[in-house]
Amino acid sequence: MDVQHMINTPGCRIPVAMVNYKKPHKNRKRGYCGYRAVFLEREDIDKVRVVIKEKSIKKYLKRGKKYHCCYRFFQRSTKPGHEHRSLRFSKCTKIHDRETINLEQDFINVQCFENSNYNQTHRIYDDVYAFCKKIKVKNATTCGKQYNVLLIGMDSMSLSRFVQTMTRTAKFVYDKFWPNYRGYHKVGDNTFPNLMAALTGHNISSIMKSCSGRMDQCNNKLIWSIYKNSGYVTAYGEDHLRLPDIFSKDYSFRKSPTDHYMRPFFLKEEIEINNHSLLCAGKISSGQQLLDYAINFVLTYKDDPFFGFFWMNSFSHNMNNHPEDADRMFEDFFNRLYYTGAFDNTFIIFLSDHGIRFGENRILVESYYDDRLPLLYIWPPTTFKMNYPDKLKSLLINQFRLITPYDLFDTLFEISKLADCDEVENEAADPNHNSIFSVISPNRTCQDVGIHDKWCSCHNLYPLDAEDAEGIRSVHFAVSHIVSVMQTIKTKRCWSCTHLSLKNVSRIHFYYDKNKINIYFVVAFSMSPMNIFYEATVLHKDSQMYLVGSVSIISPYKGFGDCTIKHEDRIYCVCQKNDNCRLSSIF
Structure with missing residues (x-):
C-alpha cells in the first residue's frame, strides 16, 4: 500500500495529509442528559412494556411522595402549512409499572407528575421514546434476492478525523474487513450538494432549479422512492433539527418523504448542553435515540426488504462536538447489527459529507485535503459476496480510485434493481458516473466526474x-x-x-x-x-x-x-x- 498517498493513479494523486485530532481536552467533563426513570421495552411487534424504576422516579420528587405517570403518542401536525414544524398529541393516558400498552404510532412521550397535599400537580419527568410501528409492506414481483440497505452518516467526518477520534469503531470495521474508500471525494462545499448527489445522482444546480420550494414534488428523485417502488419499506432520520443542514428552508418536506420519518420525534425536544457539545432528546442523547431507532427499524422489518437512511449531526458537526464521545455508541450499534444477522443480507454504508470546514484546524494546510475527503465504508452482505464475485472484486479495487457521491447513487440504484425481472434505466445516469460494482478507470480526473477545480484535491500543494x-x-x-x-x-x-x-x-x-x-x-x-x-x-x-x-x-x-x-x-x-x-x- 502507498503510505504517502490516499490514492495514487494516473488521473488523481492525493497526498496523505493528516490533521491532528488527538489533541487533549483538559478538564473536559462529558455532558449528561439526565437519568431515565421510565423505560419502554418492545415486547411484541405491536406491544410495549412499561418499567418504572421506583428509586429513580423518587429522585425527581420535590415535596410529596405521590406521583402518577401517563403516556401519549405524537406525530406531525396535519394543519396546512404547519406539517413540518408542529406536532399533534393524543390524550395522555395513565400508566403503571409492568403495564403493557399497544404501539399505535412510532413516537411516545411519557410524563410524570407529583401530587401535592393541596390536590395540585406539577410535572417532574418528561421523556421521549421511538419505535417503528410496523406497516404492511407491498411486495413487488422479483426474479432474484432483494438486499436491504442501511446508510448511517455522520456530519463533517473526514476519514482522518474518524480513525483518530473513533478508534473503537475504526477497529471494528477494520477487523470485519469493511472496504474503505480512500479516494471518496466531495463535490460541493457543504452537506446539501454532497448528500443530494448521493441521494439523487443530480448536481446542485439541477436540484436548485427543479426542487427549491417544492421538495415534496421532488421526492420521486430521491433514492428511497426508487426503493419504495421496488417493494421496500423506507425510513429517514436526522438529528439536530436547528441546523440548516440537509432538508431545511427551501428544501423542507411538508409531507413525510418515507414510510418512517424521525423529524416529528426530534421536533418534540432537543436541548443543547455542556457548551453545545451534547444534544439531548429526552433523557438520552439525540445520537443514541437515532441509532436505537435505526436498530428498531432493522429488527421490525427483518423479514421484509428495507431501505434506511440515518444521519447524525450532533456529535461531529463542529469543533465543539466530540466524535470520541460517540465512539462506543457506534461500536455497540454495529455489534448489535452484526448479532441480529443483518450483515448477511444488508448493505451497510457508513459515510460522511465532507471534513471540518471551520475552526482553528482549517488554518493548517493539511485541512485543505481533510475537508475534501469524507469517510466512506461499505459492508457488502455475506450472501452478495457469494452470489456476485465480479461485483465484489470491483468493490475492492475501487477502494483506491477517485470516487464521488454520484457513484454512490449509481451503486445504490444498481442494488435496488438486482432482483428486478427487467432492466430499468437510471434516469440520473451520466456516462462519467459509475456504480462501484464496475471497475473505475485509474485515469479518472476531477474534470471527468464533475468535481469543480475549487474542490479538487488531486494534486500536491x-x-x-x-x-x-x-x-x-x-x-x-x-x-x-x-x-x-x-x-x-x-x-x-x-x-x-x-x-x-x-x-x-x-x-x-x-x-x-x-x-x-x-x-x-x-x-x-x-x-x-x-x-x-x-x-x-x-x-x-x-x-x-x-x-x-x-x-x-x-x-x-x-x-x-x-x-x-x-x-x-x-x-x-x-x-x-x-x-x-x-x-x-x-x-
Whole structure:
C-alpha cells in the first residue's frame, strides 16, 4: 500500500495529509442528559412494556411522595402549512409499572407528575421514546434476492478525523474487513450538494432549479422512492433539527418523504448542553435515540426488504462536538447489527459529507485535503459476496480510485434493481458516473466526474513564503473580490456592512495543472474587524488572475453577518448599526 498517498493513479494523486485530532481536552467533563426513570421495552411487534424504576422516579420528587405517570403518542401536525414544524398529541393516558400498552404510532412521550397535599400537580419527568410501528409492506414481483440497505452518516467526518477520534469503531470495521474508500471525494462545499448527489445522482444546480420550494414534488428523485417502488419499506432520520443542514428552508418536506420519518420525534425536544457539545432528546442523547431507532427499524422489518437512511449531526458537526464521545455508541450499534444477522443480507454504508470546514484546524494546510475527503465504508452482505464475485472484486479495487457521491447513487440504484425481472434505466445516469460494482478507470480526473477545480484535491500543494510576490498578489486579488461583493450586499433597514481590510496572511501554496501550463495559488488570510479567516484559489493564466469558485470562510461563523437580506452574503459582511436611524414605529 502507498503510505504517502490516499490514492495514487494516473488521473488523481492525493497526498496523505493528516490533521491532528488527538489533541487533549483538559478538564473536559462529558455532558449528561439526565437519568431515565421510565423505560419502554418492545415486547411484541405491536406491544410495549412499561418499567418504572421506583428509586429513580423518587429522585425527581420535590415535596410529596405521590406521583402518577401517563403516556401519549405524537406525530406531525396535519394543519396546512404547519406539517413540518408542529406536532399533534393524543390524550395522555395513565400508566403503571409492568403495564403493557399497544404501539399505535412510532413516537411516545411519557410524563410524570407529583401530587401535592393541596390536590395540585406539577410535572417532574418528561421523556421521549421511538419505535417503528410496523406497516404492511407491498411486495413487488422479483426474479432474484432483494438486499436491504442501511446508510448511517455522520456530519463533517473526514476519514482522518474518524480513525483518530473513533478508534473503537475504526477497529471494528477494520477487523470485519469493511472496504474503505480512500479516494471518496466531495463535490460541493457543504452537506446539501454532497448528500443530494448521493441521494439523487443530480448536481446542485439541477436540484436548485427543479426542487427549491417544492421538495415534496421532488421526492420521486430521491433514492428511497426508487426503493419504495421496488417493494421496500423506507425510513429517514436526522438529528439536530436547528441546523440548516440537509432538508431545511427551501428544501423542507411538508409531507413525510418515507414510510418512517424521525423529524416529528426530534421536533418534540432537543436541548443543547455542556457548551453545545451534547444534544439531548429526552433523557438520552439525540445520537443514541437515532441509532436505537435505526436498530428498531432493522429488527421490525427483518423479514421484509428495507431501505434506511440515518444521519447524525450532533456529535461531529463542529469543533465543539466530540466524535470520541460517540465512539462506543457506534461500536455497540454495529455489534448489535452484526448479532441480529443483518450483515448477511444488508448493505451497510457508513459515510460522511465532507471534513471540518471551520475552526482553528482549517488554518493548517493539511485541512485543505481533510475537508475534501469524507469517510466512506461499505459492508457488502455475506450472501452478495457469494452470489456476485465480479461485483465484489470491483468493490475492492475501487477502494483506491477517485470516487464521488454520484457513484454512490449509481451503486445504490444498481442494488435496488438486482432482483428486478427487467432492466430499468437510471434516469440520473451520466456516462462519467459509475456504480462501484464496475471497475473505475485509474485515469479518472476531477474534470471527468464533475468535481469543480475549487474542490479538487488531486494534486500536491507546494508551500511559498508568506511574502512571496505572486502569492501576495493572489491574496490581494481575493481581498478585492470580497470588498467588491461587500459593496453590493443589501442589508436590513438601519444596518450596513463594515469595511473589511486585510489583517494577516496565514499560508500561501501553489500547484500546477496537469499539463504544467497554468498555476493555481491556494491562499488563506484573515480580515479585520472580527479576525475572519478566508481561503481562496486563484488561477494565474496568461498574465491574468481568475478566482476559482467562491471565496470560502474557514473560521466559525458567529452571527456577525445576520443583517444581510441574502443568506449567502452573510460571510462577507460584518454588520454595524447605522447612526441616527430608527425603525418605523407602529402605532
